[in-house]
Amino acid sequence: MGKTYSLLLLFALFDLSDHTCENVQEQPEYDLLVIGGGSGGLACAKEAAQFGRKVAVLDYVEPSPPGTKWGLGGTCVNVGCIPKKLMHQAALLGSALKDAQILSLSALFLFHSCSSSLNVRLCCFLPNRKVKYFNVKGSFSDPHTIRGLTKGGKETILTAEKIVIATGGRPKYPIHVAGALEYGITSDDLFWLKESPGKTLVVGASYISLECAGFLTGIGLDTTVMMRSIPLRGFDQQMASLVTEYMESYGTKFLKKCIPTKVEKLESNRLQVTWKNTDSGTEETDSFDTVMWAVGRAPDTKALNLETVGVKTNSETGKIIVDAREATSVPHIYAVGDITEGRPELTPTAIAAGKLLAQRLFGQSSELMDYDNVPTTVFTPLEYGCVGLSEEKAVQCYGSDNIEVYHAYYKPLEFTVAERDATQCYMKMVCLREREQRILGLHFIGPNAGEVIQGFALGIKCGATYPQLMKTIGIHPTCAEEITKLHITKRSGLDATVTGC
């Protein structure tokens, strides 16, 4: 009791605001409670712990409909970026081996070993004995209290002064397709399959869909992508069509303008998918071993019981509405990562936002997360990296007369000798047209796009202009150097193919 009293006293010295006159609350156990042990949540918790605060993280993974579950670390580590990049790399090795024609599909097994080892690593560097971890499913019972339930139904009550919601999102299933939930899987399950998915249909045209279809093709599987309208919505559409064009030449099949209507299980255990081709108006059907839905992601806010505490969400998307400080409609409750409305669904933004939030909460910082010029890379067979505005967006913001687009079709040296087709190796830089020519966006398709674009993102963040880029000496022979040699404008109509040095 004495301990509680002294803590209370200490607390009272600093902050009385939470103590209403008629009901002196018990001192919250934790300074910060983070719901969700993914990239954003863990980054925020770790940072807060560095300021010597008492921090707890709640993490609980609801099994996916087919029953896949995993441990701490969130989407990125378990069913997102990390296993996907490993598969992408396996696929690249696979296509490097195309001549050999000896593809073993045991590649998929590698996830288990690697994901679990990463899990362990994450757990190790999580606490430093400072962050307490609970494997419970948390929901609000009052603004400062979280009720946690273990898998066995045991209840834990945790109280905290400040709460961060970072429970992320999960893949959606289509609602009006019979058999979708019953027979289909999502990206949550793909990486944990015990055996090869075989002939696969991937439904959707998001980057997740294209990435998964890309590596499945790469490891030698018969893979089809079904898309309703355009690929990579939100990305530059010229680049998006180059990405899918390359995938087609790489062997991925595409069913364009098609909407699935039902999935049935055949006696052979295969799945028969029926869809409507909106172009021809006909109904078509084919059978697959696996059907994967990649039709978008949605947060699971229902279980959090947000209404009781008054945290506002967007009724359409279910995502939590936050301001520039990541604060929700309830002052001491914050949210970061995929669960927040209008933010990019990317690990590094969640991490950066989580860290900055902890610094503002406990480190006397006022620095806000800047969501402009966030670079990203789509790990399709030919990678696509970009930062800043798409050409469409730039035209929309500034008008086509006020922007200058420099572009080039180039041929990576590694493609030349191997006589690989480099038709889609393309880059473009969107600049303002006025004298300074500030760079608004940079788009790069080619090998190692992720590694290439990071440094340019830094330059663009610093306000790089076209002349500044031209002043930098190239590195010969690399693909990245082609960016510093861009000189053909789209406006000129000249041939943008790079010829020699």
Add this chain to the structure above:
Amino acid sequence: MSPPLLPSQLFLCYFTLFVVTLFFWGPDKVRRGLWDMLMYRSPAWSSQGVPAGPKKPPSELLGLQITLLCLGAVLSRAMAAAAYELLVLGGGSGGLAGARRAAELGARVALVEPHRLGGTCVNVGCVPKKVMWNAAVHAEFIHDHPDYGFETSGVRFNWRTIKEKRDAYVRRLNEIYENNLNKARIDIIHGYGKFTADPEPTIEVNGKKYTAPHILIATGGFPSVPPDSEVPGASLGITSDGFFELEELPRRSVIVGAGYIAVEIAGILSTLGSKSSLLIRRDKVLRTFDSLISTNCTQELENTGVEVWKHSRVQAVTKSPSGLLEVTVMSSAPGHKPTMEVIRDVDCLLWAVGREPNSKDLCLDRVGVEVDARGHVVVDKFQNTSRKGVYAVGDVCGRALLTPVAIAAGRKLAIRLFGGQRDAHLDYSNIPTVVFSHPPIGTVGLTEDEAIFAHGKDNVKIYTTSFTPLYHAVTQRKVKCVMKLVCAGKEEKVVGLHMQGLGCDEMLQGFAVAIKMGATKADFDNTVAIHPTSAEELVTMR
């Protein structure tokens, strides 16, 4: 071969002849009119009332003089227009870039090249080197295939295949360069150009003389070999030039040198399966690089199976009856007694002990172009040599021996001479460089030691990281990635970036842009990472 006259110049010549004919043998009235025009008066046929022209036509003698003068003036003007404005010695990266940019700006250009176009970079440098590096990277990936689930028994490597493809690609590039020159209406003069003792800087190629108000020396360099007097039998070895002529993968290679060329070739040969030894004079390779890089690179060479002989020098080379070489090496680590050892059955001894400029046979002394003790042409920041109207770019100047540097310097010079930008010159600071070692090295800006020297120890802050890239998370072969940021001053301006690891080659370029712009550590921190890449580590360093 003198340059052909343009149609307009031809017309001018014929027109002059016509006028001259009229002057002598035309009707009187026309003759007098022409005379009036020569005397800057209105011709008689246009102004009737005014008494015009001399009473009688000029004497035949005077007419002849004037005519010859006119003819000479007109013809010499026509000839001058057809003569070259820029002569370029050397068809490598720097020469080609300078010539093409000058031609784009309207100059009449000729380029002198004794060999194939493209110079070192295309024929015996960056391009074929990178092709071989790619081959070696494939070999590394094949090691990892089982870890990624692929069965790859019976994969064999055939040196001849890649050599043929590489040679074909290089020949294609030679053609592309030739086409580019033709398209730009640049004359290619095949042969070796030398300066003559004429009063104006003049080049002689195959006995024919050429001159131009601007002459660019871009003759590059060549790999050096110690003289046999210094190392008996040294000439039995090859250089990087010879590396690209090898028809088979050597079984036993000895590479001498600690520079980037030695490191790259040792890495390629070793990775492709040649038992390789690298002989270095001190204890580390790449000693001019940041200590992190030179230490790590030495380590990685040893990890990949290259035998690194430290504190070692070649004493002698002999050829055994079997045709293989025996290399006698003296190793003398400080504090140890020197030891002598012989490496036997060597089928490839490769010297990578530096490069020398191609300046000796140019007869530069005849025009007073100054060279330094090692033969490098001395230039100022505008690429001017000590002789007016003579310039030099690229490896022959001995500074930053890199293709893109030569290209940029050549273009800047052309812009200065023919583009009206009198101040155009190349900024040699913050030039990014990649070494295609295994794994590749990327570096830009100051090393830690240079930064401390320039800014003082207290004003330099270093950030380093070392990690295993995701690619190696599932492989038995582990190759780490190391990175270092060198920051200076209170604002922590990033003045140097040094890294070695998978992907560092493609990673560097964008960071070089930012560092050139003066990015600070805070700017790095404010850049959102791209996950999962290795490059993201650079913006998440603490």
